[in-house]
Amino acid sequence: MIKYTIRRFFVMLFTLFIIATATFFLLAAVPGDALTARTERLQEKTVINLYKKYGLDKPLMERYLITMKGLAVGDFGESIVFEGQTVQSIIRDKGPISARLGLQTMTLGVGVGLILGIIAAMKKGTWIDYAIVTLSILLISIPHLIFGMLLQKVFGAELRWFPIIGWPKGKDLWFGGWEYTVLPTLTGCFSYIASYARLLKTSMLDVMNQDYILTAESKGLSRWQIIRRHVLRNSFIPVMTNLPMSVAMCITGSFFIESIFAIPGFGKYYVEAVSTRDVSIVMGQTVIIAAIYIVVVFLTDILYTVIDPRIRIRGGKK
Amino acid sequence: MAELTKESFKRVEPGRFDSDSIARPTVTYWQDAWRRLKKNPIAMFSLVLLFLCLLMVIFAPSLRGLDYISINSKTKYLEPNSTYWFGTDNLGRDLFSRVWVGARVSLIVAMACTVIQIVVGCAYGGIMAYFGGIVDEIMMRIVEIITSMPSMLITLLIMMVLDKSLGALLLAMCITSWCGTARQMRGMIMQLRESEYVMAAETLGAKPSRIIVKHLLPNTLSILILNVASSIPRYIFSEASLSFLGMGLDSNQISLGVLISNGQAALDLYPHLLIWPAVVLCIIVLAFNLLGDGLRDALDPKLRQ
Amino acid sequence: MSKLLEVKNLRVSYHTYAGEVQSVRGVTFDVEEGEAIAIVGESGCGKSVTAKSIMGLIKTPPGEIKAGSEILYRGENILNYDKKQMSHYRGGESAIIFQDALAALNPTMTVGKQIVENLMMHRKTIMVDGKEVKLTKRLAMQEAVKMLKMVGIPNAEQRAKQYPHEYSGGMRQRAMIAIAFACQPKLLIADEPTTALDVTIQAQIMDLIKDLQKQLNTSVILITHDLGVVANVAKRIVVMYSGNIVERGNARDIFYHPKHPYTCALLEAVPRLDLKNKQELASIEGTPPDLLAPPKGCPFSTRCKYCMEICCEQAPAATDFGDGHEAACWLHHPLAPKDDVPFKTEVRHE
Numbered sequence: 020m021i022k023y024t025i026r027r028f029f030v031m032l033f034t035l036f037i038i039a040t041a042t043f044f045l046l047a048a049v050p051g052d053a054l055t056a057r058t059e060r061l062q063e064k065t066v067i068n069l070y071k072k073y074g075l076d077k078p079l080m081e082r083y084l085i086t087m088k089g090l091a092v093g094d095f096g097e098s099i100v101f102e103g104q105t106v107q108s109i110i111r112d113k114g115p116i117s118a119r120l121g122l123q124t125m126t127l128g129v130g131v132g133l134i135l136g137i138i139a140a141m142k143k144g145t146w147i148d149y150a151i152v153t154l155s156i157l158l159i160s161i162p163h164l165i166f167g168m169l170l171q172k173v174f175g176a177e178l179r180w181f182p183i184i185g186w187p188k189g190k191d192l193w194f195g196g197w198e199y200t201v202l203p204t205l206t207g208c209f210s211y212i213a214s215y216a217r218l219l220k221t222s223m224l225d226v227m228n229q230d231y232i233l234t235a236e237s238k239g240l241s242r243w244q245i246i247r248r249h250v251l252r253n254s255f256i257p258v259m260t261n262l263p264m265s266v267a268m269c270i271t272g273s274f275f276i277e278s279i280f281a282i283p284g285f286g287k288y289y290v291e292a293v294s295t296r297d298v299s300i301v302m303g304q305t306v307i308i309a310a311i312y313i314v315v316v317f318l319t320d321i322l323y324t325v326i327d328p329r330i331r332i333r334g335g336k337k
Numbered sequence: 338m339a340e341l342t343k344e345s346f347k348r349v350e351p352g353r354f355d356s357d358s359i360a361r362p363t364v365t366y367w368q369d370a371w372r373r374l375k376k377n378p379i380a381m382f383s384l385v386l387l388f389l390c391l392l393m394v395i396f397a398p399s400l401r402g403l404d405y406i407s408i409n410s411k412t413k414y415l416e417p418n419s420t421y422w423f424g425t426d427n428l429g430r431d432l433f434s435r436v437w438v439g440a441r442v443s444l445i446v447a448m449a450c451t452v453i454q455i456v457v458g459c460a461y462g463g464i465m466a467y468f469g470g471i472v473d474e475i476m477m478r479i480v481e482i483i484t485s486m487p488s489m490l491i492t493l494l495i496m497m498v499l500d501k502s503l504g505a506l507l508l509a510m511c512i513t514s515w516c517g518t519a520r521q522m523r524g525m526i527m528q529l530r531e532s533e534y535v536m537a538a539e540t541l542g543a544k545p546s547r548i549i550v551k552h553l554l555p556n557t558l559s560i561l562i563l564n565v566a567s568s569i570p571r572y573i574f575s576e577a578s579l580s581f582l583g584m585g586l587d588s589n590q591i592s593l594g595v596l597i598s599n600g601q602a603a604l605d606l607y608p609h610l611l612i613w614p615a616v617v618l619c620i621i622v623l624a625f626n627l628l629g630d631g632l633r634d635a636l637d638p639k640l641r642q
Numbered sequence: 643m644s645k646l647l648e649v650k651n652l653r654v655s656y657h658t659y660a661g662e663v664q665s666v667r668g669v670t671f672d673v674e675e676g677e678a679i680a681i682v683g684e685s686g687c688g689k690s691v692t693a694k695s696i697m698g699l700i701k702t703p704p705g706e707i708k709a710g711s712e713i714l715y716r717g718e719n720i721l722n723y724d725k726k727q728m729s730h731y732r733g734g735e736s737a738i739i740f741q742d743a744l745a746a747l748n749p750t751m752t753v754g755k756q757i758v759e760n761l762m763m764h765r766k767t768i769m770v771d772g773k774e775v776k777l778t779k780r781l782a783m784q785e786a787v788k789m790l791k792m793v794g795i796p797n798a799e800q801r802a803k804q805y806p807h808e809y810s811g812g813m814r815q816r817a818m819i820a821i822a823f824a825c826q827p828k829l830l831i832a833d834e835p836t837t838a839l840d841v842t843i844q845a846q847i848m849d850l851i852k853d854l855q856k857q858l859n860t861s862v863i864l865i866t867h868d869l870g871v872v873a874n875v876a877k878r879i880v881v882m883y884s885g886n887i888v889e890r891g892n893a894r895d896i897f898y899h900p901k902h903p904y905t906c907a908l909l910e911a912v913p914r915l916d917l918k919n920k921q922e923l924a925s926i927e928g929t930p931p932d933l934l935a936p937p938k939g940c941p942f943s944t945r946c947k948y949c950m951e952i953c954c955e956q957a958p959a960a961t962d963f964g965d966g967h968e969a970a971c972w973l974h975h976p977l978a979p980k981d982d983v984p985f986k987t988e989v990r991h992e
Contacts, residue, residue, distance in 0.1 A: 046498070152630070156626050157623065160619055160626050229745065230742060231748045231749070234740065237699060237736075237737060238760045241729060248759065253749070275581065290584075305494070328807070329805070345955070346979060347950060
C-alpha cells in the first residue's frame with residue numbers, strides 16, 4: 020500500500036510536469052503576448068524595460084527553465100496584466116470563493132441525485148421512476164449558461180427573490196450571504212442531480228438482479244434492509260467512477276457560473292487570464308487545477324479499494 | 338376416455354418429430370434491440386423529433402426566403418411576427434433562418450468531432466489491446482496522463498493559441514475526448530481477444546488488421562452507437578459554452594453558441610434573441626439524450642427478456 | 643410423521659416478449675418432517691422455479707404464480723403470508739442453497755457478517771454454556787465461527803473475516819451451507835448445490851448436507867439434474883419434465899423399477915461402473931418442448947421411443963403402482979402394446 024502510494028505520487032508528479040511543459044509551450048506558441056496590447060502606445064525604451072521585468076526578453080528555453088524552477092518551489096511569477104498580482108494572491112483571494120461555490124453545488128447536487136436515484140430504483144416502473152428519469156434527462160439537456168440566465172431572469176429580475184449577481188465577501192466569505200449563493204448553486208447542482216440519479220439507478224437495478232440479493236431475500240430480510248446492507252454498497256462502486264468527472268465538472272462549471280453571476284472566483288479569473296494571455300497566471304492556475312484533479316483521481320482509486328475488497332492494490336512491482 | 342381404441346395406441350413412426358427443431362422464433366441481438374427501442378415511446382418520440390430537426394436544419398433557412406446575412410437597419414430588433422417568425426436581431430436579420438443555420442453548423446461541428454473521436458479512439462484502443470505488452474503499457478500511460486487533465490482547460494488553452502476557426506474548434510474539442518472511447522474499446526477488445534473464435538482466426542493466419550476489422554469491431558458496435566448518442570449533445574454543449582466565453586467560433590459566424598452569446602447581451606430588452614436559439618439547442622440536445630437513453634436500454638443484453 | 647410442506651397444483655408462468663412461458667404446470671408433492679426428497683430433471687424443466695416458489699422468491703412481474711396454486715407450510719399457505727410472516731418463514735423456517743455460491747454471496751461483506759446477519763434476523767437468544775442469553779453482535783459472530791467450523795472450514799476465526807472471493811469453490815458452498823443452517827431451519831432447499839463443483843468435492847458437500855440434515859432433523863428438498871448425486875441422500879424422488887411431474891416414488895423403486903420412459907432414459911444417462919460390456923453412455927435425443935406453447939399431449943412424446951398416437955393427443959393421467967410410486971404414461975394403459983417396453987407395466991401389488 021505504501022509502495023503503491025509512493026509510485027502513484029511519482030506518476031502524479033510526472034503528469035503535472037507534462038502538463039506544465041505542454042502548457043508552457045502552447046502559451047509560447049501564441050502569436051503576440053500579454054504585453055502587446057499594453058505597450059502599443061509606449062516608448063520603445065519602456066517597452067524593453069517591461070519585457071525585461073517579466074523576463075520575456077530571454078530565449079524560449081531559458082524562460083522554460085526559469086518557469087519550471089519557479090514551479091518546483093511554488094513560485095508561479097507575477098501577473099503581467101494586473102500589476103502586483105501573483106498566483107498565490109489569486110489563490111488566497113479567489114480560492115475560497117470558488118471552493119465554497121463548488122462544495123455547495125457538489126454537496127447539494129450529489130446528495131439530491133443519490134436520493135432520487137435510490138427512489139427511482141426502488142419505485143422502478145412506476146410514474147415516480149419515469150418522472151425522475153425524464154426530469155434528469157431534461158436537466159442535463161439544458162446548458163449551465165442558459166439555466167443560469169433563466170434563473171437570473173425569473174428569480175432575480177422578475178420575482179426579485181435573490182440578487183442577480185455578486186457573492187458574499189469579508190466575514191461572510193464562508194458562512195453568510197446565503198441569498199447570493201442560491202442561484203449559482205442551483206445552476207450548478209442540476210447537472211450533478213441528473214448524472215448521479217441516473218447512474219445510481221442503473222447501478223442499483225444491476226445489483227438487484229444479482230444472486231446474492233436472492234440470498235439476502237431468502238434470509239427474510241426486509242426490502243429496506245436489503246437495500247441498505249446489500250444493494251447500496253455494491254452499487255456505489257460504479258458510481259465512484261464518476262467522482263473525478265464531477266470535480267472536472269465543478270471546475271468547468273465554475274468558468275461559466277462565475278461568468279454568468281459575476282462571481283469574482285478562480286474560474287472567472289482563469290477565463291480572463293486566458294483571454295488576456297496573462298501567461299504566468301494561466302500557467303500557475305492550470306497547474307493548480309490539474310493538481311487538484313489528479314489528487315481527486317488518486318483518492319478515488321484509494322476509495323475503491325476501501326469499498327470493494329475484490330480490488331487489491333498491487334505493490335511497487337507489477 | 339370412452340373413445341380410446343386400439344388405434345389410439347398405435348406406435349408412432351420414429352422420425353415423425355424433428356426432435357431438434359426450435360419452436361420459438363429466433364431473434365437476433367439487433368432485431369431484439371430494435372424491437373425494444375420501438376416499444377419505448379420516449380425513444381421513438383425522440384427519433385421523430387430528431388428527424389424533424391434534421392428537416393428544419395436542411396430546409397428551414399430557405400423556407401422563409403428572407404435575408405439572414407446582410408444588415409438591414411429598418412428591421413432591427415423586431416419582435417416575432419408573421420414575417421419574421423423568431424423576430425430579428427440587432428442588425429435586422431431574420432432570426433428564424435439564423436437559428437436553423439446555426440443549428441446546422443453546431444450539428445456539423447458535433448458530428449465531425451464525434452467522427453474524429455470514434456475513429457481515433459477505435460484505432461488507438463484497438464492497437465493498444467491488440468498488441469498488448471509494452472505497447473499497451475506505454476499507450477495506456479499516455480491516455481492516463483491525458484485523462485488526468487481537466488479537458489475544458491486544454492480546450493480553452495488550445496482555443497487561445499489557435500485562431501477562432503472551425504479547424505481549431507474541432508481540434509480543441511476532440512483533443513481529450515477520444516481517450517474515453519479508446520479505453521472502452523481496449524477493455525471490450527481485451528475481453529473478446531480471449532474468446533475462442535478470435536483465437537481460431539489467428540491460428541488460421543488472419544492478419545491483425547483483418548481481425549480488428551472483421552471480428553472485433555462488429556462486436557463493439559453497440560458501445561460505439563452509445564458513444565455517438567452521448568457525444569453529439571456533449572459537443573453541441575461545448576461549442577455553445579466556448580462561444581459564450583468568447584473562445585469559440587468568431588462572433589460574426591453563425592452557430593447556436595454564437596447566437597446564444599449574442600442574445601445574452603440583449604437579454605433584458607430583447608429576450609427573444611436568447612430564447613429562440615436556446616430553445617432550439619435544448620430541443621436538439623434533449624432529443625439526442627432521450628434517444629441515447631432509449632438506446633442504452635435497448636442495447637443492454639442484460640435487459641433482454 | 644407429519645407433513646411439513648405440501649405443494650398443491652403449483653403453476654408458475656413468466657411473461658416475456660414472446661408470450662407467457664408456463665414454467666411450472668401443476669406440480670403437487672409433499673415433504674415430511676426430517677425427510678429428504680429429490681426433484682430430478684434436466685435444465686429448464688421447472689425445478690428451480692419450483693424451489694424459488696417455495697421460498698417465495700418469484701418476482702412478480704415478470705413471474706406469476708397462478709391462482710389455485712397452494713404451498714402449505716405446516717398447513718398454512720405461504721402465498722397468503724403477510725410481510726412479517728414471510729420474513730419469519732424465510733431464513734427462520736426455511737433456507738435455500740444456490741448453485742453458484744460466488745454469485746450468491748455478497749462480494750463486499752465478510753462471510754462471517756453474512757452469517758451473523760441471518761442470526762440477528764431470526765434469533766433473539768442464544769445458548770452459552772447451557773444458559774440462554776440475549777443475542778449480541780459479538781455472540782452472533784462467535785456462533786458464526788462455530789457454524790463455519792461445523793461445515794468443515796479450517797481456521798474458521800480468520801476465515802470469518804474474509805470475503806467470498808478469498809474462498810475456494812468448495813469452501814464457498816460450505817459457507818453458503820453455514821448461512822442456510824445458521825438458524826436451524828426446518829426446511830432446506832438445495833438448488834443444484836454441487837453442479838458447479840469438482841466431482842471430488844461434490845461428494846463431500848453432499849455428505850455434509852446429509853449429516854446436517856440428520857443432526858438437525860431438517861427436511862431437505864434436493865434439486866438436481868444428476869440422478870447419481872441423489873442416490874444416497876434422498877428417500878423419495880420426484881422426476882420432473884417440462885413443468886410436470888412424470889414419475890415419483892421411493893428411491894429404490896425409481897432406480898430399480900422405473901415406470902416412465904423418461905426416467906429410464908435419465909438412468910441410462912448416469913455413468914455407472916457396473917456395465918459389463920463396452921456399452922456407450924446413453925443420451926436423450928432432442929430438446930424439451932418449448933413451454934411457450936406446451937404440447938397438448940404428453941410433453942415427452944416428441945422424444946419418446948415408445949410414442950403412440952394417443953400420446954400426442956392427450957396428457958396421460960398418473961398410474962398408481964402402490965407405496966407412493968406413480969408414473970404418468972400411456973404405456974400403462976391396458977390397451978397399450980407391451981412387447982418391447984423396457985419396464986413392467988402392470989400394476990404391482992405386494
